[in-house]
Amino acid sequence: MAGEKNAATSAPPCAIVIFGATGDLTARKLLPALYNLTRDGLLSKSTVVIGFARRPKTDEEFRAEMLEAINTFSRCKPVDAELWRDLAQRIFYHQSTFENAAGYHSLADRLADVDKKFKTGGRRLYYLSTSPTEFGQIVERLGDAGLGNIDPFNSQAWRRAIVEKPFGRNLATARELNQHINRVFDESQVYRIDHYLGKQTVQNLLVFRFANGIFEPIWNRRYVDHIQITVGETLGVEGRGGYFENAGTLRDMVQNHLMQLLTLIAMEPPVALDGDAIRDEKVRVLKSIQPFTPQEVALYTVRGQYSPGTVDGKPTIGYLQERGVAPDSQTETYAAVKLDINNWRWHGVPFYLRSGKHLKRQGSEVSIHFNSAPGVLFNAPGGNLARNILTLRIQPKEGISLLINAKRPGTVTRIAPAHMDFEYNEAFGSYSPEAYERLLLDAMLGDSTLFIRRDEVESAWSIIDRIEESWTSGTPPLAMYEPGSWGPQAANELLARDGRTWDCLGADASR
Numbered sequence: 001m002a003g004e005k006n007a008a009t010s011a012p013p014c015a016i017v018i019f020g021a022t023g024d025l026t027a028r029k030l031l032p033a034l035y036n037l038t039r040d041g042l043l044s045k046s047t048v049v050i051g052f053a054r055r056p057k058t059d060e061e062f063r064a065e066m067l068e069a070i071n072t073f074s075r076c077k078p079v080d081a082e083l084w085r086d087l088a089q090r091i092f093y094h095q096s097t098f099e100n101a102a103g104y105h106s107l108a109d110r111l112a113d114v115d116k117k118f119k120t121g122g123r124r125l126y127y128l129s130t131s132p133t134e135f136g137q138i139v140e141r142l143g144d145a146g147l148g149n150i151d152p153f154n155s156q157a158w159r160r161a162i163v164e165k166p167f168g169r170n171l172a173t174a175r176e177l178n179q180h181i182n183r184v185f186d187e188s189q190v191y192r193i194d195h196y197l198g199k200q201t202v203q204n205l206l207v208f209r210f211a212n213g214i215f216e217p218i219w220n221r222r223y224v225d226h227i228q229i230t231v232g233e234t235l236g237v238e239g240r241g242g243y244f245e246n247a248g249t250l251r252d253m254v255q256n257h258l259m260q261l262l263t264l265i266a267m268e269p270p271v272a273l274d275g276d277a278i279r280d281e282k283v284r285v286l287k288s289i290q291p292f293t294p295q296e297v298a299l300y301t302v303r304g305q306y307s308p309g310t311v312d313g314k315p316t317i318g319y320l321q322e323r324g325v326a327p328d329s330q331t332e333t334y335a336a337v338k339l340d341i342n343n344w345r346w347h348g349v350p351f352y353l354r355s356g357k358h359l360k361r362q363g364s365e366v367s368i369h370f371n372s373a374p375g376v377l378f379n380a381p382g383g384n385l386a387r388n389i390l391t392l393r394i395q396p397k398e399g400i401s402l403l404i405n406a407k408r409p410g411t412v413t414r415i416a417p418a419h420m421d422f423e424y425n426e427a428f429g430s431y432s433p434e435a436y437e438r439l440l441l442d443a444m445l446g447d448s449t450l451f452i453r454r455d456e457v458e459s460a461w462s463i464i465d466r467i468e469e470s471w472t473s474g475t476p477p478l479a480m481y482e483p484g485s486w487g488p489q490a491a492n493e494l495l496a497r498d499g500r501t502w503d504c505l506g507a508d509a510s511r
């Protein structure tokens with residue numbers, strides 16, 4: 001897709017300021033990504049990284065922590081000593097609280113020095129990797145210190161802000177946050193990250209759809225019976241109870257990652273492969289989804305929470321026993337939703353979305369279930385042949401498979417399902433940059449295709465808000481499920497009512 005043209009383009013030198021630099025994301029994802037970009041020759045040898053955070057720390061201490069983090073989390077390790085020496089001398093630590101104006105003025109002085117010393121040309125990438133409650137004030141302080149302004153006479157001296165999810169808790173708070181951000185940064189300077197868009201297989205959805213002639217003609221209500229999107233996780237909330245209590249699966253996963261997958265599957269062909277053309281089409285999909293009435297929430301959504309249980313023979317705690325979780329919490333760790341996209345292409349084709357923690361299998365998949373062929377020639381039971389199913393495996397075992405009906409070998413004609421399978425690693429080798437590598441590179445290159453635009457976020461929230469409102473008032477009731485299961489029984493009933501069943505995630509891979 002659009003960014004492919006950038007794949008081998010290295011980024012211009014800039015200063016990357018990471019707010020919340022002592023947090024998990026910096027250690028697990030951001031510094032490993034910057035190191036790998038360096039390894040691949042895609043990060044300029046003049047680019048500077050400044051970690052901005054509250055805890056007192058010297059540059060040296062910060063560098064040592066980052067080295068350890070890269071050695072632990074990088075896809076390429078151990079760290080190459082020479083590359084690291086070169087990168088480390090351009091990594092600095094800036095100690096300040098997020099509210100302290102003086103900390104931003106001293107940051108401005110530091111950035112001016114960096115420009116002189118490393119020739120970063122006034123290009124700045126601010127990465128907001130803090131708790132979302134800090135976003136507003138960081139942006140405001142950056143603005144007050146003149147750090148958001150762009151020079152109208154020098155388009156090369158850009159200022160960009162990467163914002164991590166969650167973008168608000170609902171439509172009202174998302175709007176408020178967006179207004180806040182847009183007071184300092186123009187929308188073209190804002191890069192909202194959804195790491196799913198950095199995954200190679202997610203980017204492949206558009207290539208698959210629009211670079212192949214045979215799928216697009218059947219990609220509509222005349223040929224498709226229904227579509228399933230699943231993101232399943234085998235782990236529980238793993239110590240993130242405090243965060244999860246404020247989110248729940250609907251906000252944490254569905255509002256962003258699953259909705260993004262949905263828009264890429266359902267969108268019309270864009271007029272061009274550029275950021276705005278693609279995002280215009282994605283927004284059109286979201287606008288075609290009618291927000292639910294409370295009655296529809298009761299009928300078409302399921303929320304669940306994992307109970308204590310046993311996984312792989314070992315006892316596991318329930319969500320209510322997780323640290324930071326209220327003993328009577330109603331927060332969902334599982335969500336399933338049936339959505340209709342009311343447009344010409346998809347009218348009458350249900351999209352079933354589900355995501356949950358502590359499920360039976362780990363993986364993210366989209367499956368397109370096509371209408372079945374008439375069974376008249378084959379005496380199929382009930383007159384129906386099994387549907388052809390096209391499964392797009394986002395992770396793991398990234399690939400694509402098509403379920404077809406085939407003749408079982410033998411003297412009589414018996415039909416059995418068979419898979420035609422394509423695996424990324426087999427076809428192209430195992431090199432696959434991490435999502436954050438691609439996204440950081442794109443932000444430095446000014447390609448916003450894989451980032452979320454303001455109207456996308458807000459349209460997604462208007463769908464989610466209606467569901468949250470009913471859930472908060474107890475409809476439908478929270479259903480408990482066993483860890484290591486496929487989620488609550490109510491989710492099976494959601495499909496059973498339509499005469500359908502959920503896919504067994506990863507079933508192809510485990511064949």
Ligand code: BG6
Nearest residue numbers: 165195196231233252253257364
């Ligand atoms: C994050 C969520 O955005 O995505 C986590 O906050 C979730 O709760 C994670 O575990 C899943 O991402 P991935 O890339 O492992 O599928």
